[in-house]
Amino acid sequence: MSRKKGLSLEEKRSRMLEIFFETKDVFQLKDIEKIAPKSKGITPMSVKEVLQSLVDDNLVDSERVGTSNYFWAFPSKALHARKRKLQELEKQLEEGTKRRAALQQAVDKAKKGRQDTKERASLQKELQSFREQREKLRTELEQYKECDPEVVEEMRKENTVAKEAVSRWTDNVFAIKSWAKRKFSFEDSRLDKAFGIPEDFDYID
Structure with missing residues (x-):
């Protein structure tokens, strides 16, 4: 049961x-x-x-x-309460309908010009081609960056700084060799061999 x-x-x-x-x-x-x-x-x-x-x-x-x-x-109160509830629901329905219509209108507007036509497909293909060309040019531009006048000028400045630094160290080496010769009466060849200094060691032109 x-x-x-x-x-x-x-x-x-x-x-x-x-x-x-x-x-x-x-x-x-x-x-x-x-x-x-x-x-x-x-x-x-x-x-x-x-x-x-x-x-x-x-x-x-x-x-x-x-x-x-x-x-x-009392029945009259219940009737009025239900009427108020019905009015509220009808108002919400009306507002919801308006919102739906507005959203549908926005969707329709957004769809304009986006139909899958031959012209649109052709334009999309052309756009993709332009994007690929742009990336290719960017890659090539990166390869030729060393020829950029600004880059070349920057390299020249860096070379000048490096050359000045080398000259300072060369001065230091000759000064130490000179001091060692005076202090210990060593010959150049002996000093060069002891400290691994090449025979053609000199300033950079």
Whole structure:
């Protein structure tokens, strides 16, 4: 035997509203907790939750008097609440429709000129060819960079600095050789051999 299916939240809400609409009376929570399970089949454990959801949606009114909370609802209030909800939904639908139309218009506009025509395919092929040529020219330009006047001038400056540095070190070598000859009476050939100085060691022209 199949187990009886319980009521959904919407079914419970609807049945609880029937209690208020049919009696047109004001209740405390304890009253609803007694009536709902017996007359509408709503489980006692869910009565408070269902009632609060109706209050949150303004379908049931609630007022605290002293230490007790009282609840009531009339068909006219539910009707007005549903009308307001319907108006809100219709407004959202209208705004959504407008947004969709605006987006569709933007898409259509973006598609103009992008149809897969022979002319467009030819232009794309030509564009790709130009891009490949540009990369090829960039590669060639990099190869001939050494012939760039600015690069050549920079190299000349670097060569001048390097030549001056070599001259300073050459001065130092000759000065040390001169000092060693005076101090120890060594011959040039002996000094050159001892320190690995080539015979043709001299200033760079």
